[in-house]
Amino acid sequence: MKKKDFIIxxxxxxxxxxxxxxxxxxxxxxGGSVRVKVDGKVTGTYALIEEQRVPFDTKYGHNxxxxxxxxxxxxxxxxxxxxxxxxxxxxxxxxxxxxLPHKLVAEVVAGEASDVDIIAK
Amino acid sequence: xxxxxxxxxxxPGRRVALDGILVALAMIFxxxxxxxxxxFGVPGIKLGLANLxxxxxxxxxxxxxxxxxxxxxxxxxxxxxxxxxSLWYSLAGGLLSFLCMWLLTRREGYSIIGISMAGGxxxxxxxxxxxxxxxxxxxLTWxxxxxxxxxxxxxxxIGSLAKLxxxxxxxxxESFH
Amino acid sequence: MNSWKKYIALLLAMVMVCAxxxxxxxxxxxxxxxxxxxxxxxxxxxxxxxxxxxxSAYGDAGEKAVDAAVKEINRLDALLSTGKASSEVSELxxxxxxxxxxxxxxxxxxxxxxxxxxxxxxxxxxxxxxKLWGFxxxxxxxxxxxxxxxxxxxxxxxxxxxxxxKKTVAFTVDGTQIDFGGIAKxxxxxxxxxxxxxYGVTSGLVNLGGNVQTVGxxxxxxxxxxxxxxxxxxxxxxxxxxxxxxxxxxSGGYERNFEEDGVVYHHIIDPSTGYPADSGLISVTIVxxxxxxxxxxSTSLFIMGKDKAIEYWKAHSKDFDFxxxxxxxxxxxxxxxxxxxxxxDENAKVEYVS
Numbered sequence: 001m002k003k004k005d006f007i008i009x010x011x012x013x014x015x016x017x018x019x020x021x022x023x024x025x026x027x028x029x030x031g032g033s034v035r036v037k038v039d040g041k042v043t044g045t046y047a048l049i050e051e052q053r054v055p056f057d058t059k060y061g062h063n064x065x066x067x068x069x070x071x072x073x074x075x076x077x078x079x080x081x082x083x084x085x086x087x088x089x090x091x092x093x094x095x096x097x098x099x100l101p102h103k104l105v106a107e108v109v110a111g112e113a114s115d116v117d118i119i120a121k
Numbered sequence: 122x123x124x125x126x127x128x129x130x131x132x133p134g135r136r137v138a139l140d141g142i143l144v145a146l147a148m149i150f151x152x153x154x155x156x157x158x159x160x161f162g163v164p165g166i167k168l169g170l171a172n173l174x175x176x177x178x179x180x181x182x183x184x185x186x187x188x189x190x191x192x193x194x195x196x197x198x199x200x201x202x203x204x205x206x207s208l209w210y211s212l213a214g215g216l217l218s219f220l221c222m223w224l225l226t227r228r229e230g231y232s233i234i235g236i237s238m239a240g241g242x243x244x245x246x247x248x249x250x251x252x253x254x255x256x257x258x259x260x261l262t263w264x265x266x267x268x269x270x271x272x273x274x275x276x277x278x279i280g281s282l283a284k285l286x287x288x289x290x291x292x293x294x295e296s297f298h
Numbered sequence: 299m300n301s302w303k304k305y306i307a308l309l310l311a312m313v314m315v316c317a318x319x320x321x322x323x324x325x326x327x328x329x330x331x332x333x334x335x336x337x338x339x340x341x342x343x344x345x346x347x348x349x350x351x352x353x354s355a356y357g358d359a360g361e362k363a364v365d366a367a368v369k370e371i372n373r374l375d376a377l378l379s380t381g382k383a384s385s386e387v388s389e390l391x392x393x394x395x396x397x398x399x400x401x402x403x404x405x406x407x408x409x410x411x412x413x414x415x416x417x418x419x420x421x422x423x424x425x426x427x428x429k430l431w432g433f434x435x436x437x438x439x440x441x442x443x444x445x446x447x448x449x450x451x452x453x454x455x456x457x458x459x460x461x462x463x464k465k466t467v468a469f470t471v472d473g474t475q476i477d478f479g480g481i482a483k484x485x486x487x488x489x490x491x492x493x494x495x496x497y498g499v500t501s502g503l504v505n506l507g508g509n510v511q512t513v514g515x516x517x518x519x520x521x522x523x524x525x526x527x528x529x530x531x532x533x534x535x536x537x538x539x540x541x542x543x544x545x546x547x548x549s550g551g552y553e554r555n556f557e558e559d560g561v562v563y564h565h566i567i568d569p570s571t572g573y574p575a576d577s578g579l580i581s582v583t584i585v586x587x588x589x590x591x592x593x594x595x596s597t598s599l600f601i602m603g604k605d606k607a608i609e610y611w612k613a614h615s616k617d618f619d620f621x622x623x624x625x626x627x628x629x630x631x632x633x634x635x636x637x638x639x640x641x642x643d644e645n646a647k648v649e650y651v652s
Contacts, residue, residue, distance in 0.1 A: 008242075120510045120583060
């Protein structure tokens with residue numbers, strides 16, 4: 001190999017390294033957003049990249065959608081069973097959080113591709 | 122520039138014959154490649170054996186012939202061993218890789234291994250660009266650094282192979298009159 | 299030299315044109331070359347049967363089929379809901395039996411078959427006990443022993459005087475209450491799957507609150523990848539089942555439960571004790587072409603526990619396959635899923651039963 005070959009290697013590794021660092025520190029833009037529906041009607045769509053707390057006060061009750069670190073979960077629900085708060089965090093396309101008593105559904109759209117088509121639970 | 126290459130093209134008949142041989146050879150490599158379970162634990166990364174033909178072809182054939190060989194190889198092998206989607210990925214990768222390697226062969230100071238590595242990297246860059254256009258997302262971006270390094274490694278392997286084969290190919294060409 | 303360049307340029311152009319023409323044609327002929335994400339399904343979501351449902355279908359017939367499916371689900375919900383006084387099930391309970399419609403007749407038949415085959419583990423007369431625990435209206439409480447004993451006396455599907463051909467049932471014991479909840483969603487998803495086929499839908503997915511029914515293959519021709527919820531970590535999966543034209547139904551104590559005095563009580567009640575089943579299994583997944591069966595067996599096998607579940611499967615291995623998760627994390631997988639099930643945790647202990 002010649003000297004200039006090593007320049008190619010160095011340049012490529014440098015670019016790859018910079019890209020990797022950028023994506024690492026940017027947390028990798030999840031690109032997706034969470035679409036919230038109440039009783040089947042879309043009430044809003046919220047980007048997963050933005051840290052935010054969105055309160056929902058509907059005729060059915062109160063829930064807060066919390067987006068942190070590219071994932072969304074529900075807090076402060078005043079539904080009787082609080083299952084929506086126990087459903088964990090969602091970040092992959094098609095994943096949902098459901099609050100049945102409040103007819104509220106939060107679903108990830110255009111997010112990180114999921115490994116599965118659906119989850120049986 | 123075609124006529125100034127190291128090895129004279131010879132008669133039109135000889136040139137067409139060489140083109141044909143290279144297409145056939147590249148097809149065989151594409152076929153063999155389907156048997157090689159070479160991956161970095163990441164889908165979509167291939168060794169790129171057929172690149173060997175492009176690499177060697179650039180040393181003794183006019184660039185336009187090599188481009189043609191490469192294009193014919195990609196279309197045929199995509200239809201035979203791949204699918205329609207893989208055709209676009211391969212065409213984009215093949216074209217970008219070819220352009221890069223051709224430009225480097227015209228410059229001094231790069232060995233065949235270096236040229237091969239640059240080609241390998243650009244091949245993957247071409248595929249990423251195609252993917253971004255087709256899938257219309259930027260999800261694949263984290264994949265890019267991985268693919269860049271992967272292209273470097275596959276390029277190194279193919280380039281080393283090319284270096285080993287070069288003297289034999291030169292010999293064979295001399296007897297091919 | 300010049301003519302050569304022209305000749306080669308022409309050839310190259312032809313190659314490109316051919317490539318475009320071929321991709322164009324093939325793309326139209328079969329969408330199977332495209333990834334699934336290229337084609338969007340027609341999809342609707344509804345709240346019914348006390349859960350959240352999404353029905354989706356690919357292809358030209360998708361929209362009509364999905365709309366019809368939503369109607370069908372609402373119709374069955376109105377028929378089977380124990381919470382609506384006007385439902386057929388409520389009226390049967392109020393009148394101690396009566397004439398059955400085609401759907402309730404099919405459900406009654408399936409329910410009593412399961413009652414027999416599961417050795418009385420599956421019992422639609424469990425409703426009074428479920429009510430006592432508050433699982434029917436979310437007024438959760440641990441019932442007193444006396445109340446539980448009284449309610450358990452009413453749990454006995456063999457007291458139902460059922461005539462399949464005449465489509466009638468009579469409750470021979472006063473106070474008997476029935477609930478098809480244990481198979482209603484499975485029956486509904488199977489009905490929707492049949493409806494899809496009637497409409498010519500070859501690719502679709504029905505999700506009735508986590509009860510999954512697949513119709514055909516994915517639009518790209520591959521099998522559906524169905525994740526199985528991890529019973530102990532809501533953000534994790536036990537594994538992935540690849541399947542087509544089958545229902546995948548999982549039951550576990552995590553689905554519905556409440557805590558009292560530091561003890562967690564879940565909704566899968568063992569009819570022999572009246573208490574939440576404690577069989578050493580924490581999740582049971584059934585994969586079957588028969589959605590009704592899959593739904594009924596997911597809770598039944600959960601109650602039976604590992605050994606009886608395996609025994610049951612050996613006697614009915616043609617009808618279904620299972621993935622059991624034991625409380626120590628061991629996965630028990632029946633033979634038919636050997637190549638179809640992939641555990642999420644590579645180090646998970648997996649036993650295959652054949």
